[in-house]
Amino acid sequence: MHGHRTTRTAALLCAALGLTAAVGTASAAPAASPAPADRATALPSAPPVLVDCLWHPKVRPSAFILACGDGNSRLASLKWDHWDARSAKATGVNVVNDCEPYCAAGTFHTYPVVVRLDKAQPWKKDPRTQRYDRIVLEYPAQRPEQFEKVMTYPLWD
Known part of the structure; x- marks a missing residue:
């Protein structure tokens, strides 16, 4: 019975780590896209005066x-x-x-x-x-x- 509990704990731990990795990747994705301020600087600026x-x-x-x-x-x-x-x-x-x-x-x-x-x-x-x-x-x-x-x-x- 002790071996069954170890296997079950290991499976839960792997599932939790997998979920953490998926959430971490999903939350990192928006940070990779340009922020609104970055998009504004990419627009053409006014001509020199x-x-x-x-x-x-x-x-x-x-x-x-x-x-x-x-x-x-x-x-x-x-x-x-x-x-x-x-x-x-x-x-x-x-x-x-x-x-x-x-x-x-x-x-x-x-x-x-x-x-x-x-x-x-x-x-x-x-x-x-x-x-x-x-x-x-x-x-x-x-x-x-x-x-x-x-x-x-x-x-x-």
């Missing part, structure tokens, strides 16, 4: 001031070919004051320009927002006398 002189974030602006202090260089008539998480590209004109004989009495001239933005980084004012960190201006024809054919500038944060 271009921060203007007044610290306003802009997407595809038609104009942009390059010389915030005096306004002697600005981009105008911007037409954006693309704007995405990696880069942006537009054509337009760079309106530049020649500052001759001095800036207040100077004349503004327009130069066709290709504008490229890249190096998206978190914006210090709002780290959840990506902002372009660099602007590259390429002059396909004439350009201001003191400018190179390609000018690269860091953008403010």
Whole structure:
């Protein structure tokens, strides 16, 4: 009789262990699927912005001031070919004051320009927002006398 009790105890113990393993596996299954917060981060984020002189974030602006202090260089008539998480590209004109004989009495001239933005980084004012960190201006024809054919500038944060 003692052997029968041992066999029965062993069978109950095996059944309990089997049930524990099944419950443990079933309860572990939901943890393996992504949590709602993980799904939210997988969604596409907003495109990067271009921060203007007044610290306003802009997407595809038609104009942009390059010389915030005096306004002697600005981009105008911007037409954006693309704007995405990696880069942006537009054509337009760079309106530049020649500052001759001095800036207040100077004349503004327009130069066709290709504008490229890249190096998206978190914006210090709002780290959840990506902002372009660099602007590259390429002059396909004439350009201001003191400018190179390609000018690269860091953008403010």
